[in-house]
Amino acid sequence: MTRPTAAQPDGTAVPVVRVAHLTKRFGDHTALDDVSFDLPRGQFLAVIGLSGSGKSTLLRLLNGLHTPSDGAVEVLGVDVVHARARAIRHLRCQVGFIFQQFNLVGRLSCMENVLSGALGRLRGPRLGVSTYSKTLRQTALDHLDRVGLGHKAFQRADTLSGGEQQRVAIARSLMQQPQLLLADEPVASLDPESSGQVMDVLRRICVEEHLTVICSLHQVDMALGWAHRVIGLRAGRTVLDRPTGDLTRPQLMQVYQRDGVPVAPETPQPDEPDDHGLAALSPTPQQLIQ
Numbered sequence: 001m002t003r004p005t006a007a008q009p010d011g012t013a014v015p016v017v018r019v020a021h022l023t024k025r026f027g028d029h030t031a032l033d034d035v036s037f038d039l040p041r042g043q044f045l046a047v048i049g050l051s052g053s054g055k056s057t058l059l060r061l062l063n064g065l066h067t068p069s070d071g072a073v074e075v076l077g078v079d080v081v082h083a084r085a086r087a088i089r090h091l092r093c094q095v096g097f098i099f100q101q102f103n104l105v106g107r108l109s110c111m112e113n114v115l116s117g118a119l120g121r122l123r124g125p126r127l128g129v130s131t132y133s134k135t136l137r138q139t140a141l142d143h144l145d146r147v148g149l150g151h152k153a154f155q156r157a158d159t160l161s162g163g164e165q166q167r168v169a170i171a172r173s174l175m176q177q178p179q180l181l182l183a184d185e186p187v188a189s190l191d192p193e194s195s196g197q198v199m200d201v202l203r204r205i206c207v208e209e210h211l212t213v214i215c216s217l218h219q220v221d222m223a224l225g226w227a228h229r230v231i232g233l234r235a236g237r238t239v240l241d242r243p244t245g246d247l248t249r250p251q252l253m254q255v256y257q258r259d260g261v262p263v264a265p266e267t268p269q270p271d272e273p274d275d276h277g278l279a280a281l282s283p284t285p286q287q288l289i290q
């Protein structure tokens with residue numbers, strides 16, 4: 001899959017995300033305060049910070065779910081603040097969003113959940129795998145294979161473990177053919193092993209497809225281990241913006257302060273493992289594609 005890169009008048013590539021003096025206030029509370037950064041194509045950015053530091057607010061501003069109080073947001077060359085509703089809808093088709101709680105339809109198969117990622121590009125509703133074209137069914141299977149779950153394509157989504165469900169959610173967002181993937185604490189409810197698998201998938205997609213990824217995280221080691229760059233937010237302000245290559249854990253821990261006092265980052269509690277272990281439903285994926 002190749003992704004177009006627009007060029008600026010000087011020939012350099014347009015950043016996928018361009019944020020300038022971005023501020024978001026809720027009443028008299030400032031959730032995001034004068035944040036600025038550019039993000040080139042193919043970069044994996046981790047956004048870290050204590051609970052309430054503004055990570056989700058930043059992600060929601062990037063796909064137009066919040067309107068800024070001040071400042072500018074440009075995503076894929078679109079001015080998110082001033083664009084018409086139609087342009088925002090089109091932009092959202094190009095921006096995948098991964099949630100902490102996966103947001104799959106539990107009673108549907110993994111395959112059908114993944115196929116639903118293509119709905120934004122299709123006309124009319126779809127009910128059942130067979131109502132999608134053979135090409136789309138093959139693409140969905142390919143994405144499930146890429147996240148290591150091709151063999152579970154026809155298993156009900158709610159019979160998968162949390163980590164597997166998150167990988168299905170990633171496969172679903174790939175059906176959108178996104179140019180930007182926003183992941184809001186995608187591993188917060190997972191155990192360390194599943195978290196590593198999800199981060200592996202995100203990093204691999206980023207590198208192989210030159211897809212830009214912004215991932216909010218509570219786990220500092222995940223940020224250091226998987227991201228190209230880390231932005232640290234404290235009380236809505238950027239207090240760190242560095243490539244991970246020249247970043248040490250103690251430097252990173254400086255993000256975790258409240259009123260000048262060091263605070264340990266929250267340790268997310270993994271969900272109970274879901275081991276229903278139900279066998280995949282017949283027929284086989286390839287039979288259904290034929």
Ligand SMILES: Nc1ncnc2c1ncn2[C@@H]1O[C@H](COP(=O)(O)OP(=O)(O)OP(=O)(O)O)[C@@H](O)[C@H]1O
Binds near residue numbers: 030031049050056
């Ligand atoms: N819709 C809203 N209305 C009022 N206040 C809000 C709203 N959304 C966020 N806030 C406030 O803005 C601040 C930043 O919230 P945000 O959810 O961005 O933090 P976060 O870093 O993502 O936190 P967490 O890690 O717990 O998810 C918080 O104080 C929060 O209470």
